[in-house]
Amino acid sequence: MAFLLVVCSNSQGQSLPASPLAVQGVIDLRTIDFEHQTINLDGTWKWYWQSLRKPGDPESRFEYTPLPGLWSKQTWNGKPLPTHGYATYALTVLLPPNAPPLALKIRDAYTSYRVYLNGQELAHSGIPGTSAETTTPFWLTQVKQIPKTDTLQLLIQVANFHHSKGGIYKQLTLGKADHLRFQFNRINALDFFLTGCLFMGGLFFLGLFLFGRHDVSILYFSLFCLLYSYRIVGSDHYSLHSALPTSTSWSLLIHLEYLTLFLGVTVFVLYTYSLYPQDVSKWFVTGLGSISLAFALTTVFFPPTIFSQLITPFLGLMFVYIGYAFYIYWLAARRGRPGAPYSLMSTAVLLLVFLIIILKYFQIAFPEDLILFFGYIGFFFLQSLVLSFRFAFMLRQAKEQAEEGLRAKSEFLSTMSHEIRTPLNAVIGMTHLLLQDNPRSDQKEHLDVMLFSARNLLHIVNDILDFNRIEAGKITFENLPMDPVDILQNVVSAFQTSAREKTLDLRLSIDPTFRTRVSGDPTRLAQVISNLVHNAIKFTEKGRVLVSLKVVSQTEQEITVTIAIDDTGIGIAPDKQELIFNRFTQADSSLTRSYGGTGLGLSICRRILELQNVELCMESQPGTGSRFFFTQTFPKAAPLPEKPPVDELVVENRPVSNDKPLQGISILLVDDNVMNVLLARSVLDRLGATVDVATNGQEAVDMLDSSKHRIVLMDLQMPVMDGYEATRIMRERHETLPIIAITASLAQEVGDRAQLAGLDEILVKPYNPGRLTQIILKHLNLPT
Known part of the structure; x- marks a missing residue:
């Protein structure tokens, strides 16, 4: 903590501990080396209450007042002042004759200002006036180059009728122009960069919630990122205001500034609860969330003069919020909750960030903006790790x-x-x-009907089990010598009875140039052909079903053949042809009722062939018929002893x-x-x-x-x-x-x-x- 205070007190603008102060409206900087120093124009300024002086106005009554300072902490004629009113500040600055080009950094004031330098207007933020009607509030930080001279006559008009505080509450800084512009641009760049990171991160997590797992903690964190992204550019340095036209409604901007803070904390409380509900006191969290929500509702329904008074007590409550979150994450880490160590570290970083913000808000210390930047980055990075870990854990x-x-x-x-x-x-x-x-x-x-129904039930059971094995990756392929002609003959013989029952002509055509045995899996080949023939017979009412084998090409080692099943069945419409390969699907839901089946046959055939790098193709015309075919290359196998093909149907139906x-x-x-x-x-x-x-x-x-x-x-x-x-x-x-x-x-x-x-x-x-x-x-x- 001591190190933090040292860094905070000495990092702003590289100012040195022995910087001179203004005394009775004059500050002597003639001994300052502006090549290496920037100076905050702190000290006692001339001050004219209830007067908006312009250059050349005759002298009038004034007092000396510390700057920066709020009106509520000052007196005029020994009497305390209200927060609403207007005043003019004056300061004479003595400069070294050989100073480099200089610039003045002017931060926002409550709630409007106009700056004159040596009789000319240098800058303004809003329009200071003598009443609420003639005053236009706006908050803006600016860096303005000043003319080369040895004496500066500064005159600053300030007016406030719209906020619960009034006066100049931030330092004015004088320094080398290049350095102040670089510092100003760097702060803006860091703010916009950080805002972009938070906003895109919020959108990412929102998308993850909407299109991925609907984990409410992801939703709360995305909302927190989106809300807090505005505060980076819409508060403190007010980088966003520099990019907006001065006609933008200050009331809208300050409502957004306070609302995003109160709602952001509310959402963060809910986020903590959703992460570790087992470790959180529901009643305590409900109370914390209700307070933040009440602050947010006050911001919505009341003017800035009312809700801006809530910021001081709310900043006090922030330590309660963060302290309780730290305790919850510590408890969750002890109990081994997923991602809790990252949550604990991120909350420690957040506690440090808010401590710096509060020190800065109450003018106790002025930290380097990079400290806050990396603090925010660390917090959101660690919280992202929490959600990533949680998401990975859930996956x-x-x-x-x-x-x-x-x-x-x-x-x-x-x-x-x-x-x-x-x-x-x-x-x-x-x-x-x-x-x-x-x-x-x-x-x-009756017995034929019984046998047919039992076989159909067995076919359905086999289809479901085969598809389950394919999905589970348990299907294996053998590499055995086989004769595809024998397999085709056996399949055709097995389905002849079914074809005759429907008066269909089931034929087999073999290319006479096919005279070899090949290596492959006879069981899977028979399964594919059987399914395709079964489908062809099922969806054909009249005509024929032709099973064919044609040689495409061959060498001494390999042979490529096309096996096709042609039918004169109902055919398939072009827009339904891909659909039939989906599991549990037929071309028309009415077909299930008309023809029965699980809709798995073609899906099984396609998957078995795909696992062998073979594509199942189809050509079909509604009302004309269909052609299912595939082209496969087989290694040639050594000839086996010739033996008559075994007709499985004959074996199975042979009487005892x-x-x-x-x-x-x-x-x-x-x-x-x-x-x-x-x-x-x-x-x-x-x-x-x-x-x-x-x-x-x-x-x-x-x-x-x-x-x-x-x-x-x-x-x-x-x-x-x-x-x-x-x-x-x-x-x-x-x-x-x-x-x-x-x-x-x-x-x-x-x-x-x-x-x-x-x-x-x-x-x-x-x-x-x-x-x-x-x-x-x-x-x-x-x-x-």
Whole structure:
């Protein structure tokens, strides 16, 4: 604090401690080196109360009065003076003959002045008059160059009828012209620069509040910045007034000056409360805010002569406001609130800034303006750090919550998938068995409807799970040798039944120049083609659907092909063509009701292809049809042994053999779901197998007899002991018989754990009896 007072008292205008003072209206500066010094014209001036003297007027009664000084602290004829009135100040200044070009810095006075120098008007701020009607108030700081002479005769008229204070309350400074102009321009530049920073910062935080997170603390801080930005240029040095025409309403400007102070403090109180509501006394903050708001309302509804009297008590209250804020931020920092240390530091800086302002206001010390500038910069920078830290903290929390929500969603969908697939397994499996029992024609029709509906439900579940995996970034791609022609043939075969039901011609066209195998992910390629063909059939009522593969180019290492699906369906309007690739969206909301579906198929196709740097394209005309196609480059793969393509549809729909190929084979079935056990037993009984049932992993471990059982069908999610643990224990006992996982979870979700546990293959529920038969026969090395 001692250092602060030393800096404050010695920094203004580089004045020295031994500066001369005016005595009885004369100040002798003939020994002053103005190259290195500026002088404040303090001391006792001639003073003419209730007189607006002009140069050349005959001498009249005067007294000597200290300047600067308020009228309320002076007397005339020994009597105290009112704040309203008019007067003239006079001073003779003796200058050295060799002084450099000099200038006079004239600050604002309560509330208007006119300055004469050596008989000529030098400057004015407002118009001094003898009544309120003839006086025009205005506040302005000016630097005026003076003529080169050895004696200055200063005459200053001052009038006030509009403010609660009157008189010259700030120093006049005489110094080297270049230095005073530089100092004046620097102060203005700093004020406007700081105002611009605060104003733009306020707009930034306001935008952050409006378009980002609606955190009310950000709103309060933005309002505080916007309000206080006016005070930087609209008070003290009044830099803004220098840029305004002198006809600007002084009443408007002083209302803004006081209103921004009172409202700014009100908003800052609310800002503190919104930052750390757990640490603030609501009643105390309400009281502080109410007082500031009452001051602001007084400013709005009363003239300056009334509300200007509030400034002194309000400055006293400022220490209460800032002290309480300091206490709150200290408490918040102790309790580990986000950003509290920065708040604590910023409040300490603000306390120092307001201490300097009050010292300056009461004429106790005159600090260098750079001190206030950097003080303000430090305060707003630290407060910005508070909000930035808080915003980052909230974003981090939101990110963690979003990630937790994503994990919960994934777990929920995985659980729901399991719960939906489990009963679907019984529905689809039993329906297949009933269809193979030669039902009556009316029964077959009902069973077909049941199977179709169950498959549709399974397709919806698969779409949702696939999209969830893509969004979560869990989708992976294999790089295996494959034959795209086989994949296309299998997809077309699988959808022939659906096409025939709608009397559509579903065809496959293969470029005869395509005679190679390639490396890629056969599962994902089949998924994309299946979705596109399914969509084409769904939205085509008559005509055809054509699936084609055409070679675009090839080298010894790579081949580029275009795979296309053309239909003669309803088509898509040009303005809706991009919309259909959005998730859960179709070209027309009415299509959902007409054609059904989740609207995920095309979105999944596009994302799967995009992850391989391939673009899904579309051409469509309403009422004519659509063409979906993509061009992909595949590395050529080494030829594989030729084998006839496996038609999955034929495998899945193949009736359970009545020849009992599993006659004499004992199978251990491990499943806790009664319906799934019933389905599996029905299928295995038809195959001639003997079935032992365990309802959990522990029972399976206890029941397994390798001399009797030839294969184990193992559910994975069971009470007591799950299928992974049971399989692991069996393998540790050196059991080598095939163990097949039958699970409602996706193969991608359980693949790694299943492999580590020692499972030989995964059959995903719902399964078709034909598929179960095929897997059992394969692992027992029996003919299929």
